[in-house]
Amino acid sequence: MHTHEHPLVLKALLQGQPAPGPRWDAGGPVVPMGTRLQPSRVLQAGLDWGGGAGGGQGSLRVLGQGRGEGPGTARRGAAPPRSRAHSCLVPSGPPEPGSSTAASGAKEDPDPGLRPLQPTMPTDVEPSVLAKTLHLIFLSTFWGMQIWVTFISGFVMGGNLTRHTLGYIQSRLFPYYFHVGSLCSFFNLTIFAMCHPRELLSDEETTQLIVFFVCVIVSALNAQWFGQMTSDIMADMHLLEQSYGLGQDIGFFSRKSYTRLRESNPKYRQLSRQLNRYRLLSSLCNLGCLACNGFSLYHMATHLSTL
Structure with a gap:
C-alpha cells in the first residue's frame, strides 16, 4: 500500500511549520497535526513506500535526524483509507508492472471529476x-x-x-x-x-x-x-x-x-x-x-x- 502525500504538507514539514492536518495511509495517520521538524536537521524527506512488518503500512522517515529530537515515525491508529481517486497530485510510487498506466506511459488523471470547463462559443444560428x-x-x-x-x-x-x-x-x-x-x-x-x-x-x-x-x-x-x-x-x-x-x-x-x-x-x-x-x-x-x-x-x- 502506498502513502499519498499532499504537496502543501511536505512543504510545511520541510520549512519547519506545523502540518496543516493529519495525513492518512492505509492503516492510520502518518504524522499527527502539529508535528514540527527542524530545517537544520532535515537533509532529505522521503516516503518509505515499502512498509514494515505491519503488513505494508507506509511511514515518513527523516534522514539525518538525531536520536531523541522528534519521532521519525508517527503513531498509528485506525482510520478509513483514502481512495486514489481523491488523493492529491503527488505520485504514489512507481506504477506496478503490467498496469495500463505503465504500459501506455500516460499520466493518470488524479481527479477525473474535476475538469476545467470549456468555454462555449456562440454559433451563427439561422433566425426563426x-x-x-x-x-x-x-x-x-x-x-x-x-x-x-x-x-x-x-x-x-x-x-x-x-x-x-x-x-x-x-x-x-x-x-x-x-x-x-x-x-x-x-x-x-x-x-x-x-x-x-x-x-x-x-x-x-x-x-x-x-x-x-x-x-x-x-x-x-x-x-x-x-x-x-x-x-x-x-x-x-x-x-x-x-x-x-x-x-x-x-x-x-x-x-x-x-x-x-x-x-x-x-x-x-x-x-x-x-x-x-x-x-x-x-x-x-x-x-x-x-x-x-x-x-x-x-x-x-x-x-x-x-x-
Whole structure:
C-alpha cells in the first residue's frame, strides 16, 4: 500500500511549520497535526513506500535526524483509507508492472471529476420564421408611415385645410406617429441584436446594427423633445393669431398679415423663431429615420434569396 502525500504538507514539514492536518495511509495517520521538524536537521524527506512488518503500512522517515529530537515515525491508529481517486497530485510510487498506466506511459488523471470547463462559443444560428416576420412587420410599418406622413398627407391637408385646423390635426397626429416609429425602430434593433451575436458580427452586420441604433436615438429625440416642443409652440401661436382674427386662411404660404403681426408683437416674433428652429430639427430627425429605414430595407433586400 502506498502513502499519498499532499504537496502543501511536505512543504510545511520541510520549512519547519506545523502540518496543516493529519495525513492518512492505509492503516492510520502518518504524522499527527502539529508535528514540527527542524530545517537544520532535515537533509532529505522521503516516503518509505515499502512498509514494515505491519503488513505494508507506509511511514515518513527523516534522514539525518538525531536520536531523541522528534519521532521519525508517527503513531498509528485506525482510520478509513483514502481512495486514489481523491488523493492529491503527488505520485504514489512507481506504477506496478503490467498496469495500463505503465504500459501506455500516460499520466493518470488524479481527479477525473474535476475538469476545467470549456468555454462555449456562440454559433451563427439561422433566425426563426417568427423573428423574420416581426422584423419585416416593424420595418415596413415605420417605413410606410414615414412615406405617408412626409410626402402625402402633409401636402394634401395643407392644401385643403385652414391653418388652425391643420395645426390642430398635426398636434394630435404627430405624437402617435413619433412614438410608434420609435417603438418600431427599438424592436428592429432588439430583434437584429438577438439574432446576430456580437462575436460573429461581420462588417456589414455591424453597420446595420449601428444604423438601427441611430434610428432609435433620433426617433426617440423627435418623440420626446422636438416634436412635442413644435406642437406646444404652434398652439401658443394659434392663440395669438385667434386674438387678431387670423388663422382661417388656406395654404402653405405666409400672408402679409402674419408678417405684420411678427413685426408688431415681440412675443409672436419670438414664438415664430422657436417654431422654425424646432420644426427644422424635427424635420431633420424625420429625414434621418427615413434614411436609416431605407438603408435597412436595402440590407434586407440584398439578403433575400428569392421573392
